[in-house]
Amino acid sequence: MSQNTSPARSFTSAVEWRDFEMSQSWEVIQEGLFHYPLDPGQKLALIANRCTGCGKAFFPRRSLCPHCFEEGVLEDISLDHRGIIYASTVVHIPSPAGIKAPYAYGYVQIPKNQIRIFALFTGADPFTFKPGQEVELVVEPVSENHQGQDIIGYKFKPIT
Amino acid sequence: MREVYIIGAAMTQFGKHPDRSLRSLGFEACLNALRDAGVRPKEIEAGFCGNALAPALQGETGVGQNVFWEVGINEVPIVNLENACASGSTALREGWMAVAGGFHDMAIVAGVEKTVMPKGTMLNVGAGEFETKLGEVFPGYFALIAKKHMERYGTTSEQLAKVSVKNHLNGSFNPYAQFQKLLTVEEVLNSPMIAEPLTLYSCCPNSDGAAALVLCSARKARRFKGQKIKIAASVLTTGTYDNERDITSWEVERRAAEKAYQMASLGPGELNVVEVHDAFTISEIIHYEGLGLCLPGEGGRLIDKGTTELAGNIPVNPSGGLLSKGHPVGASGVAQVVEIVWQLRGEAGKRQVKNPRVGLAQIMGGNKEGDTRVCTVHILIKD
Numbered sequence: 001m002s003q004n005t006s007p008a009r010s011f012t013s014a015v016e017w018r019d020f021e022m023s024q025s026w027e028v029i030q031e032g033l034f035h036y037p038l039d040p041g042q043k044l045a046l047i048a049n050r051c052t053g054c055g056k057a058f059f060p061r062r063s064l065c066p067h068c069f070e071e072g073v074l075e076d077i078s079l080d081h082r083g084i085i086y087a088s089t090v091v092h093i094p095s096p097a098g099i100k101a102p103y104a105y106g107y108v109q110i111p112k113n114q115i116r117i118f119a120l121f122t123g124a125d126p127f128t129f130k131p132g133q134e135v136e137l138v139v140e141p142v143s144e145n146h147q148g149q150d151i152i153g154y155k156f157k158p159i160t
Numbered sequence: 161m162r163e164v165y166i167i168g169a170a171m172t173q174f175g176k177h178p179d180r181s182l183r184s185l186g187f188e189a190c191l192n193a194l195r196d197a198g199v200r201p202k203e204i205e206a207g208f209c210g211n212a213l214a215p216a217l218q219g220e221t222g223v224g225q226n227v228f229w230e231v232g233i234n235e236v237p238i239v240n241l242e243n244a245c246a247s248g249s250t251a252l253r254e255g256w257m258a259v260a261g262g263f264h265d266m267a268i269v270a271g272v273e274k275t276v277m278p279k280g281t282m283l284n285v286g287a288g289e290f291e292t293k294l295g296e297v298f299p300g301y302f303a304l305i306a307k308k309h310m311e312r313y314g315t316t317s318e319q320l321a322k323v324s325v326k327n328h329l330n331g332s333f334n335p336y337a338q339f340q341k342l343l344t345v346e347e348v349l350n351s352p353m354i355a356e357p358l359t360l361y362s363c364c365p366n367s368d369g370a371a372a373l374v375l376c377s378a379r380k381a382r383r384f385k386g387q388k389i390k391i392a393a394s395v396l397t398t399g400t401y402d403n404e405r406d407i408t409s410w411e412v413e414r415r416a417a418e419k420a421y422q423m424a425s426l427g428p429g430e431l432n433v434v435e436v437h438d439a440f441t442i443s444e445i446i447h448y449e450g451l452g453l454c455l456p457g458e459g460g461r462l463i464d465k466g467t468t469e470l471a472g473n474i475p476v477n478p479s480g481g482l483l484s485k486g487h488p489v490g491a492s493g494v495a496q497v498v499e500i501v502w503q504l505r506g507e508a509g510k511r512q513v514k515n516p517r518v519g520l521a522q523i524m525g526g527n528k529e530g531d532t533r534v535c536t537v538h539i540l541i542k543d
Binding site: 029030060087090091096106107114116117118119120131142153154155 | 295
């Protein structure tokens with residue numbers, strides 16, 4: 001795949017960079033939230049970090065543990081792909097980000113990592129998501145940018 | 161710390177002002193606040209202006225210098241404050257600190273905003289945040305909180321709707337309110353769904369407007385002939401951002417309220433009139449609990465009992481609140497305090513609360529990690 005390029009890639013000229021930009025057929029909602037596209041052998045996961053001092057996990061990753069300051073060391077971790085819905089709602093208005101209504105979102109608790117994260121829901125009727133329901137991570141298009149390219153985000157779908 | 165008094169208070173009508181600039185709205189509020197205080201612009205030693213969205217919506221920065229110069233205030237220190245919905249109340253806190261700290265004897269505080277968008281355009285605020293890119297919208301955040309409150313405490317959609325009904329009734333008595341229209345519980349529940357369980361009439365509108373206050377030290381206040389209002393507490397807190405917190409209350413608000421009561425040496429039982437940040441119906445219910453007007457989880461039952469109505473024991477949002485009066489973001493926090501001043505002076509007309517002595521204004525601003533970025537609480541006492 002032409003777009004399957006390492007993020008560390010360097011460019012020798014603006015023309016080369018522009019050609020690369022033109023060839024890439026997607027963008028991600030924010031760099032550093034998840035690996036995309038996946039390298040061979042890489043598992044689908046949200047990227048967080050955790051303080052080795054107090055054990056607290058942070059998503060998105062923080063620069064410093066606010067509890068331990070410089071006594072804590074932050075290490076990157078992959079969040080467990082399974083979670084439990086803490087709260088959910090159905091939005092009936094189109095989002096300014098270009099998502100068609102009705103759509104469901106809420107907060108997902110990741111028990112293994114003791115963290116709660118914001119998440120869009122997918123894979124079922126938006127009216128069916130309920131607190132306590134088990135869900136799992138997917139990475140897929142959320143909307144389109146002005147060039148008609150997919151904007152890739154993360155969502156959670158019911159575990160079937 | 162010195163005592164600080166409010167001797168001037170004014171606001172524009174809130175609503176749609178497509179033909180007026182921020183400068184024009186701010187000018188009207190500031191001029192009327194100066195007239196109310198009987199103060200000339202050259203007596204003002206510092207100016208503090210709250211505005212949240214002008215850089216994004218109007219492409220305008222330095223709104224405070226524009227507004228204050230229009231009314232003849234220049235050369236003195238002027239500061240622009242942005243703290244989302246709490247921008248105006250943050251400006252008030254800065255003004256209070258300047259006078260309380262002895263740096264100035266007389267200061268002006270303004271809040272100015274225009275958020276009414278052309279039909280069909282949405283306020284795309286927070287567009288840079290990944291949650292927004294994933295589809296988060298403001299009503300949705302409050303909808304999640306409402307659902308959790310209903311799940312945990314049995315709060316009902318009818319109780320939420322009653323907040324909007326009460327505030328629209330109050331707003332119908334307020335010539336400065338955007339809506340003068342009465343609503344029934346059925347009309348609120350049957351209005352278009354925005355984010356479940358919040359319907360259109362459960363959400364405050366986008367508005368244009370401005371409000372202003374003149375603050376001064378005790379010495380300067382002596383020559384003021386009207387009823388003086390003392391700022392007994394001014395508190396600003398910032399969120400904890402613990403992503404696993406219980407979303408049915410705002411810890412940032414509890415901390416602010418506790419500090420404010422301590423500072424004013426009184427408790428929630430002594431309040432006679434309250435203005436809270438009812439951007440959504442659920443917010444007012446939770447603010448009842450956060451400010452200690454009732455126990456956690458009892459907010460729905462408090463509205464059922466009628467305690468917070470104009471004739472109730474502790475009237476909340478006599479102005480009509482944001483739901484009916486409107487929400488020009490950076491102006492709202494100042495306008496709440498204008499309402500409390502008018503109430504304490506006995507100048508609130510048909511919506512006058514009976515002989516109040518102590519009033520409180522609460523507002524919050526911005527979301528971060530499912531928490532609120534900032535909360536302010538001001539307590540005013542009739543001197």
